[in-house]
Amino acid sequence: MKKGIFIILNDNGKLVACIKRADGQAIRIPELEVNPDIQELDGMPCEYFKKEILIIDGENIYQKKYTPKEELKQEVKSPSIDFKSQLNQAMNAKDTEDESMENKKRTKLSQDSFSIQDSKVPSDVRQIRISDRDIDNFHLKLNKFARFDGDKFYFFRKLKNGGYEIKEKFGVLENRFAELNKRHCKNAKSLFGENIIELTLTPSYHLVVGLGGHSVYETSMTLHHIYGVPYIPASSIKGVVRSWIILDMFDNKESSALEDDTFVKWFGSQSSAGKLVFFDAFPNEKPRIEPDIMNVHYPKYYQGTEPPTDTQSPVPVSFLTVTKSPFKFFIGSSELNINSDKLKDKTIEDWLKDALINHGIGAKTAIGYGYFH
Incomplete structure (x- = not known):
């Protein structure tokens, strides 16, 4: 059974019952009569199998040809109709179909x-029948269901028989990242009105944020704890812009920057808070997450046991990156005119753009990661 949202659409004056799938697409059930009882279920979570079975709040609302809800309850309870048997048969058939399709895909794609x-x-x-299709939160899948293989946890591993890598899935957000950012923008405007800047930039190569965070793996990635999607924390954005201004304008001398009134007004100091408010940056479309590796060529040297000799074997360390995914950035202020207040003839939007293009953000910027265009 799959999960979705039961919705009622108005099609040229006619109410039509539909199931909103996790990818945002709607499945119509024209045979289901939209009466007042059914209308009350609009917007409720549901479970469904194709167009044959619909369950809402534990009740069988629709099964093949629609019958009124009260009659359907009686039929399900009746020993003459083995609904559970029908449901199991339908689910087994679907699992067999999915397994067959998955086996075909594995000739081209590595295993999840x-x-x-x-x-x-x-x-x-572990005894519960859970597949990767049932987990639509990538944070949950990566961190709570980490795969332990031999001696440690892996999300990516190459083996002689093909290996495996984690596959991203974002549930209801799969094709709705633009909507997420619209809501983000609405929240910013509720605080600061039109006194905000909105900027969309795309990583030129890979982006790695939170590489050294706490994790059961050797590396980590910053994922939103509710949405389960990769994002750039507001604190990181503020830190990068502040660092870039100090480097570019004040010759990398923070003491000189703290003597500048505009700089202190923007970013604050030990004695005063900054007037700019930075927001988390989310992808504006479904992000592509790809594994990458870094090779430690002298592992025993870094462990302090041997000198760095060529007799040591490199030890690859895997980490996850975001690639080719545009991000939406927001900055607002209730006390500054964010579009006219300038530092060295540049607005905060100019400095933000400069920092992300020329300075980069996240880990491994020295080798080209984290730069935007």
Whole structure:
């Protein structure tokens, strides 16, 4: 059974029952009569199988040809109709179909790293029939269902038989990142009116944020704890812009920057708060997450046991990157005119753009990661 949202659409004056899938697409159920009882269910979470079975709040609302809800309840309870058997048959057929399709794909794509049996979740959870299709929060999939293989946790591993890598999935946000940013913009305007800047930039190569964060893996990635999507924290954006201004305008001398009234007004100091408010930056479309590796060529040298000799074998360390995904940046202020207040003839929007294009953000900027265009 898949999960969705039961909605009612108005099609040229006619009410039509639909299921809103996780990818945002709607499945119409024209056979389902939209009566007052059905209208009350508009917007409720549901479970469904194709167009054959619809369950809302534990009740079987629709099964193949629609019958009134009260009659359907009685039929399900009746021993003459084995609904559970029908449901199991339908689910088994769907699983067989999905498995067949997945086997075909594996000739081209590597296997998903998700494996409930190889995770370190409690044993009773491992007994639940959970597949990667059931987890639509990437943060949950990466960090709570981490795959333990041999001696450590992996999200990417190349093996002789092909290996595996984690596949991103974002549930209801899959094709709605622009809507997420519209809501983000609305929140910013509710605080500062039109006194905000909005800027969209795209990484020129890979973006790595939160590489050294706490994780069961050797590396990490910053993911939103609710949405499960990669994002750039507001504190990181503010820090990069501030650092770039100090480097470019004040010859990398923070003490000189703190003597500038506009700089202190923008970013604050030990004795006063800054007047600019930075917001988290989210992707504006579905982000592509790709594994990358860094090679430690002298592992024993860094462990302090041997000198850096060529006899040591490199040890690849995997990490996750975001690539080719535009991000939306917002900055607002309630006390400054954000479009006219300038530092060295540049507005904060100019400095933000300069910092992301010329200075980069996140990890590994020295080798080209984290730069935008």
